[in-house]
Amino acid sequence: MRPLWGLAYFCAQNQDQMATNRTFTMIKPDATGAGNTGKIIDRIIEAGFTIKAMKWTQLSLADAQAFYAVHAERPFFGELTEYMSSGPIVAAILEKDNAVADFRELIGATNPAEAKPGTIRADFAESIAANAVHGSDSDENAAIEGAFYFSTRELA
Ligand code: UDP
Ligand code: MG
DSSP states (O other): OOHHHHHHHHHHHHHHTOOTTEEEEEEOHHHHHTTOHHHHHHHHHHTTOEEEEEEEEOOOHHHHHHHTGGGTTSTTHHHHHHHHTSSOEEEEEEEOTTHHHHHHHHHOOSSGGGSOTTSHHHHHOOSSSSOSEEEOSSHHHHHHHHHHHOOGGGOO
């Protein structure tokens, strides 16, 4: 197999790995820096999500720009990508029935001032930018975002 075909096949395989009962999350640099990683993972497990893959890592600025390319035209893109590359994150693929919608319910609104009491962002976010966690907004994006960090062989 020619090397380029091999790479295309590898990427396609990674994007195929996510069924509709999966979502993708990151615990963001404000939360890892404040020592809230364990508490947030506990909330996720107690809410019934199964961890399929997880890693502690840090994004380069270029990685953050690629991950958030969909927001490239938004006024907060520069601030968001600098912040997301400013410290460690925890990336994870999670599984549960209705995973995308249920996870967004668990984390609460983007702006913690508007997040319902008891949600992860209400309890741990610092601001609308430093809002503790990411959650995919659709099954399609969950698959793309999961494949950004994990290969098929990293799922368990
Ligand atoms: N964000 C920001 N300012 C805003 C809106 C969003 O800094 O006015 C950041 C925030 O970290 C958010 C991320 O950009 O989580 C992605 O924005 P999105 O609208 O997709 O919110 P989410 O899906 O994370 O709730
Ligand atoms: Mg979003």
